[in-house]
Each structure stands twice: as C-alpha cells, then as structure tokens.
Amino acid sequence: MDLTALWLSLRLAALTLLFLLPIGILAGRWLAYRSFRGKGFVEALVALPLVLPPTVFGYYLLVAFGAASPLGQFWQAAFGQPLVFTFEGLLLASIIFNLPFAIQPMQRGFEAIPAEVREAAACCGLSPWKALLRVELPLAWPGILTAMVLSFAHTLGEFGIVLMVGGSIPGETRTIAIAIYDRVQAFDDVAAGQMSALLLAISLATIALTFAFSRRLGRRLG
Amino acid sequence: MTTEGGLAVSLHQQAPIPLAADFACAAGEVLALVGPSGSGKSTILRSIAGTYRPQAGQVQVNAETWLDSARGLNRPAHHRAVGMVFQSYALFPHMTALGNVMTAMAKAGREERQRRGRELLEMVHLSGLESRYPAELSGGQQQRVAVARALARRPRALLLDEPFSAVDKATRQRLYREIAQLRQNLDMPVVLVTHDLDEAIMLADRLVVLHRGRTLQSGPPEEVINRPASPDIARLVELRNLFEGRLVSLEETGRQGVLDWAGLRMEVQVPAGIGVGDPVDWVIPDGFVVLHRRDRPSRGEHENPVPGVIGQALKVGQTAHITLYPDHAPNLPLHFSVPQHVAERNGIEAGVGAAVSLLTKGIHLMPRFSERGQGE
Numbered sequence: 001m002d003l004t005a006l007w008l009s010l011r012l013a014a015l016t017l018l019f020l021l022p023i024g025i026l027a028g029r030w031l032a033y034r035s036f037r038g039k040g041f042v043e044a045l046v047a048l049p050l051v052l053p054p055t056v057f058g059y060y061l062l063v064a065f066g067a068a069s070p071l072g073q074f075w076q077a078a079f080g081q082p083l084v085f086t087f088e089g090l091l092l093a094s095i096i097f098n099l100p101f102a103i104q105p106m107q108r109g110f111e112a113i114p115a116e117v118r119e120a121a122a123c124c125g126l127s128p129w130k131a132l133l134r135v136e137l138p139l140a141w142p143g144i145l146t147a148m149v150l151s152f153a154h155t156l157g158e159f160g161i162v163l164m165v166g167g168s169i170p171g172e173t174r175t176i177a178i179a180i181y182d183r184v185q186a187f188d189d190v191a192a193g194q195m196s197a198l199l200l201a202i203s204l205a206t207i208a209l210t211f212a213f214s215r216r217l218g219r220r221l222g
Numbered sequence: 223m224t225t226e227g228g229l230a231v232s233l234h235q236q237a238p239i240p241l242a243a244d245f246a247c248a249a250g251e252v253l254a255l256v257g258p259s260g261s262g263k264s265t266i267l268r269s270i271a272g273t274y275r276p277q278a279g280q281v282q283v284n285a286e287t288w289l290d291s292a293r294g295l296n297r298p299a300h301h302r303a304v305g306m307v308f309q310s311y312a313l314f315p316h317m318t319a320l321g322n323v324m325t326a327m328a329k330a331g332r333e334e335r336q337r338r339g340r341e342l343l344e345m346v347h348l349s350g351l352e353s354r355y356p357a358e359l360s361g362g363q364q365q366r367v368a369v370a371r372a373l374a375r376r377p378r379a380l381l382l383d384e385p386f387s388a389v390d391k392a393t394r395q396r397l398y399r400e401i402a403q404l405r406q407n408l409d410m411p412v413v414l415v416t417h418d419l420d421e422a423i424m425l426a427d428r429l430v431v432l433h434r435g436r437t438l439q440s441g442p443p444e445e446v447i448n449r450p451a452s453p454d455i456a457r458l459v460e461l462r463n464l465f466e467g468r469l470v471s472l473e474e475t476g477r478q479g480v481l482d483w484a485g486l487r488m489e490v491q492v493p494a495g496i497g498v499g500d501p502v503d504w505v506i507p508d509g510f511v512v513l514h515r516r517d518r519p520s521r522g523e524h525e526n527p528v529p530g531v532i533g534q535a536l537k538v539g540q541t542a543h544i545t546l547y548p549d550h551a552p553n554l555p556l557h558f559s560v561p562q563h564v565a566e567r568n569g570i571e572a573g574v575g576a577a578v579s580l581l582t583k584g585i586h587l588m589p590r591f592s593e594r595g596q597g598e
Contacts, residue, residue: 116312119273122299123306124326125375131300134325138316 005179013155028106058164090166109143229411235277241435247411254422257432272299305372313356320352326374342370362393484551510584511558
C-alpha cells in the first residue's frame with residue numbers, strides 16, 4: 001500500500017475542490033442566469049474535457065505548461081520552478097480537467113431556482129450577495145454537492161492526464177491511480193489489489209453519502 | 223406629482239415588450255391593472271419593483287424616486303421598499319413560514335423579527351403553522367405567507383401579481399374577503415394585476431385597462447365597465463353588445479338625442495363631442511337590456527323597444543344567457559341574461575319571438591376619434 005500516493009491523491013482532490021468551489025459557483029451561476037451571444041460556444045468549451053481523450057487533453061496541457069510556453073515561463077519566473085512534473089502543475093491540470101464536472105451540475109442547480117424566487121429575494125430587501133448566501137446557495141445545494149463529489153471522485157481516478165502532465169514522481173506527482181498501475185507493472189498484485197479496493201470503497205462511500213443527503217434535502221424542499 | 227404617500231408610474235418603451243403606461247395610485251387605494259395575457263401587466267409590476275428595467279420611465283413613491291431614466295437613476299430592487307406577492311407566491315422553499323416572513327425584515331434584531339413575524343402570520347390567520355415549510359402548506363396558506371412576507375418589509379407600495387390565480391375557487395372567495403378586510407388597515411398604495419375582470423371589480427377602487435402595454439382608460443370600476451372610452455376597451459371589459467350607429471338629432475340643452483341603429487331609432491344620452499350626423503360606436507351592458515313580459519306585450523311605451531327572435535337560450539346554473547336577433551337587423555345579435563325562472567315563465571327558447579327594451583341610461587355612445595385612447 002503506497003500511503004504517500006494515497007495522501008497525495010487526497011490532498012490533490014481536496015485542493016482541487018477548494019479552487020473549484022468558487023469557480024464553479026461563479027461560472028455556473030453566470031451560465032444559468034445570463035444569456036449572451038456565444039453562450040453555446042462557452043458551454044461547449046466547458047464540456048470539452050468530457051469528450052477529449054485524456055492523452056490528447058494531457059498533451060495540450062503539457063505543451064501549455066511547458067518551459068517553452070508563456071505560462072510555463074511566467075511560472076518559472078514567478079516561483080522559481082517549472083509547472084510540468086510538479087504538484088502545482090498537477091493541481092492546475094486537475095482544476096482544468098474537472099471544470100465540466102464542477103460547472104455543469106452547479107449550473108443545473110442554479111437553473112432549477114425559479115426566477116420568481118430570485119426576484120422575491122430582491123423584493124425582500126436582500127442584496128445580491130445576501131440573496132446568494134441565504135436563498136440561492138441553499139437551493140442550488142444539491143447541484144453544488146453533486147459537483148463536488150464528481151470532481152473529488154474524478155480527481156482520485158484520473159490517470160491519463162496525470163501521467164502526461166505530472167509523470168510519476170513519488171511524493172510529488174504519483175497519485176494512487178498511478179501507483180496502482182505502477183504496482184501492476186511490477187507484478188505486485190497484493191498492493192495493487194489493496195489500493196484498488198480502497199479506492200473503490202472511498203468512491204462508493206462518497207457517492208452513497210451524497211445520494212442519501214440529496215434525498216433528504218429533496219424531501220424537505222418538496 | 224404624487225399625492226401624499228402615493229405611487230406615480232410612467233413607463234415607455236418600444237421593445238422587447240411595448241410599454242406606454244401612465245397611472246397613479248393614491249395611498250390606501252387599490253388599483254387594478256386589467257388586461258389580457260401578454261398585455262404587459264407583469265412587466266409593469268416588475269418595473270415598479272425594480273426587477274425589470276424599462277428603457278424610459280419614472281417611478282415615484284411618496285417623495286422617493288425609484289426610477290428616473292432621464293436622470294439615469296435606477297434604484298436596485300433591494301433598495302426599494304416594496305412588497306410583492308408573486309403569482310406562484312415564490313416562497314423560499316428551504317425556510318419555514320416564519321423564516322420566510324423574517325427574511326424580509328433583515329434590518330431588525332432577531333427577537334424583534336420573530337415577534338413581528340408571528341404577528342403578521344397571526345394577521346393572515348396562520349397562527350400555529352409558523353414552523354411549516356411551504357411544501358407542507360396548502361395553496362391558500364402559501365398565498366397568505368406570501369402576503370405576510372410582502373407586508374413584513376413595511377413596504378411603501380404593495381404589488382400583487384395575479385395572486386389568486388393558483389388557488390381553487392372556494393379558497394379564492396375566502397381570500398377575497400380576507401384581502402378586503404386586510405386593506406382597511408393598509409395605508410400604502412396597492413397595485414393588483416389580474417386578467418379577471420370580476421376580481422378587479424370586486425377588490426379595486428379603480429381600474430386601469432391595459433392593452434399591449436398601453437394604459438387605455440382608468441376610472442372607478444363601474445364607470446370603466448359601463449362607460450368604456452373606446453370600442454377596444456369595451457371588448458377588453460367583455461361588453462358584447464357593441465354596435466355602430468349615427469346620431470340623427472340632438473336636443474342641445476339636455477344632450478338628449480336620437481340614434482339610428484341600422485334603421486331603428488333610439489333615444490339616447492349624448493356625451494359632449496358628438497354632433498348630429500356623426501357616426502358613433504355604442505355599447506349597452508347586459509344589465510340594461512330588459513326583457514319584456516310575454517303577458518304584457520310591448521305597446522311602444524317602453525324605452526327603446528327592440529322586437530326580435532330568440533337565437534339561443536343557454537342555461538348556466540340559475541341564469542339564462544340569451545341571444546336575441548332583432549327583427550330590423552338579424553345580423554346584429556343582442557346578448558343579455560335573466561334569471562332562469564324569468565326565462566321559463568316567459569317561454570324563452572330558441573326560435574320564439576320576444577322583445578327587449580334598451581334602457582336609455584345604459585346606452586353609452588363613443589365618438590369615433592376616441593380610438594386614440596387616454597393617458598397619453
């Protein structure tokens with residue numbers, strides 16, 4: 001059992017969520033309430049990671065993050081280290097490839113709030129900020145929760161993009177999914193089996209908890 | 223511009239929803255905006271509340287200006303002290319009845335909000351249901367929570383958007399009585415939007431008739447439904463006896479005149495602005511069409527007798543809705559209704575002859591130029 005890899009995976013997933021939560025809420029809310037020219041294009045762009053093969057997506061991220069790219073050079077200049085094959089680079093990639101998993105459920109969550117309810121919040125004297133905290137977020141919560149669970153599970157399980165952008169550096173970029181592949185390559189079936197079972201258990205528990213929780217929420221909201 | 227505590231509204235735009243609405247509502251007055259679906263009623267209400275921004279207009283409440291497009295002033299909705307009851311009630315589903323009401327009093331302390339919240343719920347007869355969620359309340363109860371929530375903010379204006387359309391008829395009747403009772407304690411202008419003319423007549427002090435975003439006529443309900451300013455308005459207030467005619471004589475002092483209706487001469491009251499020879503549109507509300515008794519046939523001494531043939535006698539409950547084809551112009555049917563027992567006693571049925579009187583005081587003449595309407 002590669003505990004370092006497990007810890008790294010959990011850390012990566014948690015940090016990804018931390019960044020995706022505000023990004024998803026802002027972007028999801030924006031896409032839910034606003035109509036503008038090119039909205040379809042923006043939505044397609046957000047959904048792109050869903051359909052692109054991980055290796056293709058990973059390749060483009062590798063190019064975009066590399067030492068020859070403006071982003072890579074900026075990162076090197078600002079933080080004194082490269083973006084590729086580092087934990088930070090992996091985190092950035094993780095945030096990007098999780099965008100559809102975070103934004104789409106949140107967008108559906110905000111879309112489910114009737115326009116009249118949002119108007120009622122304003123007519124009750126709630127500022128847009130207070131309306132977000134007290135009316136919109138509680139009502140969009142099932143969507144937000146779904147988004148977080150999907151992103152978490154997806155981060156734990158992503159393989160192709162992680163390998164392309166991060167490689168397999170122990171303690172830096174070797175996630176548990178990579179470690180399993182690594183153990184299988186080394187014919188260490190026991191460790192691979194243990195880690196797979198653990199990942200299975202974690203995924204199942206998260207999903208089950210979410211379902212139970214959103215059902216309770218759904219009952220109350222009727 | 224406004225009366226003390228009153229509301230003055232003027233909204234104008236071409237697109238996407240045409241608006242040409244001007245009206246005022248005094249403090250304590252209930253004003254009903256009536257018109258068919260899509261006539262811009264809800265948009266006007268939202269422009270007052272601030273959740274919709276028209277291209278041009280002013281909204282003033284008391285001394286406060288909420289909207290003045292000429293000065294680029296547009297106070298956001300949450301800074302307008304407005305109470306709004308939505309068609310779907312728009313209660314916050316994740317909050318209890320009390321929580322919903324308390325949310326609209328954000329500025330007060332928690333205890334004060336709880337005390338007033340309970341008071342308001344008691345006022346709308348919901349004591350004991352404070353901790354219920356909207357999903358656990360009936361339609362009528364939800365509507366009352368919505369009213370309590372709208373009043374919680376101590377609004378300068380109360381806006382009701384089709385508030386009775388989502389409840390059953392029995393509940394609606396009860397809510398009408400409650401609203402009528404409630405309004406005696408309200409000192410702010412109340413604007414009610416409805417497509418139901420009867421509802422407007424029952425609840426409002428004044429009607430404003432809307433068509434395609436344009437305010438066509440405003441006045442006391444009785445006046446608007448009996449004396450529409452134009453044929454368009456007559457149709458909007460569901461007057462079916464709408465005809466054309468021409469004034470053939472006029473006795474200037476009393477404004478008494480004789481109207482030619484497709485060859486039939488009738489005595490009428492002539493409003494100013496109509497002269498001899500002028501073509502006019504005229505209406506007569508159902509209530510001023512009086513059926514002659516069979517056993518006492520008309521001998522000409524009745525007011526404006528119209529003999530004809532019954533085309534249809536439709537029994538709806540205890541009322542008979544009758545169509546009469548006048549002998550002089552069978553293509554211009556008259557519509558009226560009488561209690562069912564009256565219809566039976568007089569042997570009213572399709573195909574039989576009958577006569578009615580068109581009471582002079584009910585005949586309303588409209589000069590042809592009035593198409594342009596009022597409020598411009």
